[in-house]
Amino acid sequence: MDTASPKHAKAAEAFLRDEENTDWHNETLWFVRSKRDRAAQSLPEWEQLREQASQIKAHTLSKLDDYLIQLEENARQNGIIVHWAANGDEHNQIVLDIMRKHKATKIVKSKSMLTEECHLNPFLIKEGIEVIDTDLGERIVQLRNEPPSHIVLPAIHLKKKHIGDLFHIHLGTEAGATDPQYLTEAARIHLRQKFLLADVAITGVNFAIAETGGFVVCTNEGNADLGAHLAKVHIACMGIEKVIPQAEHLGVFLRLLARSATGQAVTTYSSHFRKPAPGQEMHLVLVDNGRTRQLASPDFRNSLKCIRCGACMNTCPVYRRSGGHSYHTAVAGPIGSILAPNIDMKEYADLPFASTLCGSCTNVCPVKIDIHQQLYKWRQVLGEAGAVESTKKVGMTGMDVLFSHPWLYRFAGRAGRWFMQKFPSLANKPSLNPWAIHRDMPKPPEQSFRDWYAQQNQKKNG
Amino acid sequence: MANPTTRETILAAIGRGKPDLLPLPETIGFPPNISADNLVDSFMKMVQTNGGQAIRVTSLAEASAFLSEEYDLTLPILSRVPGLEISNFTPQEDLRLLVDLHLVVLQGIVGVAENAAIWLDETAIGIRAMPFITLNLSIVLSEKNLVGNMHEAYRLIDTSTGFGTFIAGPSKTADIEQSLVIGAHGSKTLTVFLLP
Ligand code: SF4
Numbered sequence A: 001m002d003t004a005s006p007k008h009a010k011a012a013e014a015f016l017r018d019e020e021n022t023d024w025h026n027e028t029l030w031f032v033r034s035k036r037d038r039a040a041q042s043l044p045e046w047e048q049l050r051e052q053a054s055q056i057k058a059h060t061l062s063k064l065d066d067y068l069i070q071l072e073e074n075a076r077q078n079g080i081i082v083h084w085a086a087n088g089d090e091h092n093q094i095v096l097d098i099m100r101k102h103k104a105t106k107i108v109k110s111k112s113m114l115t116e117e118c119h120l121n122p123f124l125i126k127e128g129i130e131v132i133d134t135d136l137g138e139r140i141v142q143l144r145n146e147p148p149s150h151i152v153l154p155a156i157h158l159k160k161k162h163i164g165d166l167f168h169i170h171l172g173t174e175a176g177a178t179d180p181q182y183l184t185e186a187a188r189i190h191l192r193q194k195f196l197l198a199d200v201a202i203t204g205v206n207f208a209i210a211e212t213g214g215f216v217v218c219t220n221e222g223n224a225d226l227g228a229h230l231a232k233v234h235i236a237c238m239g240i241e242k243v244i245p246q247a248e249h250l251g252v253f254l255r256l257l258a259r260s261a262t263g264q265a266v267t268t269y270s271s272h273f274r275k276p277a278p279g280q281e282m283h284l285v286l287v288d289n290g291r292t293r294q295l296a297s298p299d300f301r302n303s304l305k306c307i308r309c310g311a312c313m314n315t316c317p318v319y320r321r322s323g324g325h326s327y328h329t330a331v332a333g334p335i336g337s338i339l340a341p342n343i344d345m346k347e348y349a350d351l352p353f354a355s356t357l358c359g360s361c362t363n364v365c366p367v368k369i370d371i372h373q374q375l376y377k378w379r380q381v382l383g384e385a386g387a388v389e390s391t392k393k394v395g396m397t398g399m400d401v402l403f404s405h406p407w408l409y410r411f412a413g414r415a416g417r418w419f420m421q422k423f424p425s426l427a428n429k430p431s432l433n434p435w436a437i438h439r440d441m442p443k444p445p446e447q448s449f450r451d452w453y454a455q456q457n458q459k460k461n462g
Numbered sequence B: 001m002a003n004p005t006t007r008e009t010i011l012a013a014i015g016r017g018k019p020d021l022l023p024l025p026e027t028i029g030f031p032p033n034i035s036a037d038n039l040v041d042s043f044m045k046m047v048q049t050n051g052g053q054a055i056r057v058t059s060l061a062e063a064s065a066f067l068s069e070e071y072d073l074t075l076p077i078l079s080r081v082p083g084l085e086i087s088n089f090t091p092q093e094d095l096r097l098l099v100d101l102h103l104v105v106l107q108g109i110v111g112v113a114e115n116a117a118i119w120l121d122e123t124a125i126g127i128r129a130m131p132f133i134t135l136n137l138s139i140v141l142s143e144k145n146l147v148g149n150m151h152e153a154y155r156l157i158d159t160s161t162g163f164g165t166f167i168a169g170p171s172k173t174a175d176i177e178q179s180l181v182i183g184a185h186g187s188k189t190l191t192v193f194l195l196p
Helices: A007-016 A019-041 A046-062 A064-077 A088-101 A113-117 A120-126 A136-143 A160-170 A180-197 A223-230 A247-261 A291-295 A301-305 A311-315 A317-322 A333-343 A360-364 A371-384 A390-404 A406-422 A449-461 B004-017 B036-049 B060-070 B095-100 B150-156
Strands: A081-085 A106-109 A130-133 A200-203 A207-209 A214-219 A233-239 A269-273 A281-287 B053-056 B077-079 B103-107 B110-112 B118-121 B136-142 B163-167 B189-195
Touching (some): A007 A317, A019 A317, A046 A247, A046 A301, A064 A081, A064 A281, A081 A088, A088 A113, A088 A200, A136 A180, A180 B095, A207 A247, A214 A223, A223 B095, A301 A371, A311 A317, B036 B189, B060 B189, B110 B150
Parallel strands (some): A200 A233, A233 A281, B053 B189
Antiparallel strands (some): A214 A269, A269 B163, B118 B163
């Protein structure tokens, strides 16, 4: 039997060792989540807006081939060169071929989780191409030789002291400087040089519009625009699920995206690219990389509605206390834990278990993906495929037996309370009870909820 | 160039895997939550929330006077607003020279009261890099062109030009310990003049 090693648990353990940093990470992401709540509450129609977004996406997925063909046709008519890539390797090769055709050696890239997913950077660097990530957070993690730890806040795992030290080494800022304003200014100057010298700019795509044959890129920093407008060649890379039918639908998604991501009413720049500027060349790469497989699975296809806002990460109690890198995949957190096993079931079998299944992710998702239910389904699929670690499987089988026999469940509760009252130290011993690692077991209640409820009823009726 | 086999494979896989046809919602969007007489107030408040400044003026001359007070007009300045003639910079063939731009003044097309996003298309912007590469950006907008929300904006704007963008403030980042810093890569300031 194949068994997944619990990579997430191990990496999370390492992250948790720096308690102060973990607390900061947890609180900061919760702060972003609270901003999201305020932004959502400012719109009385928020819930209906989510519903519309979800329905537009569901409709699009049910005609995805038609919309992609329409997008391709219209984009071509606009003068955009369209490419199709079955997987990451094909995607990377397409980019390299464009570079070679133009004898280009320098790329500036704005944030694109798709290129992370395809491991574009290491591929191009091996081919002798300079790749500079230009989103500030991405540039920071790039200088550290790390992947982003969050899809919207790539350097959220770092404190300003880390960044000050890093910039001192790479950008020559003063030793010990930690002022964010000063450090951002240094990065601005450093990256301006890169923008001005780049031959090719790569951007992601937030939304591609079948009706207009154009695409929209949203940033706060303006890095995607600076790159794309200054370079002779602009390559935009998108997963095939990013297409939407009409420009009018953007009104729905742009109202949801930034509010869900950071609590802003809208991103600073929402740029609509439709035709290359005179003298420039524009490419659009449509990438599958497992998405058609996800589409074919009724249980998991809803995950393709994702607009990559990051809200599910900010709210996830596991993500907040384990850090993005512990997910060992490009898209971390709840949604990443659904997407990753679809790409490599064995490698990512641990991720659907990195969740409390509390449902908070599902509650905040602007396109209403049933995230926690899909995570639960993955656990079953993985269990059946034998890709689950044996200790977890025993636990699951046990739970199965317990939940399918109500009398046993009631008895187990009573027995558990008795056991924990008599032998609390045993229940708290990590070697016997893995749940006691990093936590003290709570004091068991004197009475079960069921018994309490029955008693209340009796009181009322008697 | 496009690989025809990959294209066909992807489209065929979608054809096999896609769910039964689901309808689009009958109506898209919502009426604005801001009443017509509150558009200006709401818009101006949001410009500030986004890190810019909004100023109500009665004429372009007033806007021009404000700009000459705020900025050193001997530095490279480019205005594309007819009637606001403070340009002293002519863009050259080489886009990289735009890096010297101190101030760019553009004519906004539609402003959204709910989030202070202002639509500018290629006719308003000219060279695409300009509003992003300049150190300071100013946008002139008529109050008549304010709408409540994004749905209304999309009904008005023309998305068939080569390039267009909603700009909602100066460039910003919070990537260093979540401290908000205004002025990442794009313009460090945004001043919006609202004309009657
Ligand atoms: S799954 Fe939903 S909440 Fe999570 S990133 Fe995607 S759209 Fe946002």
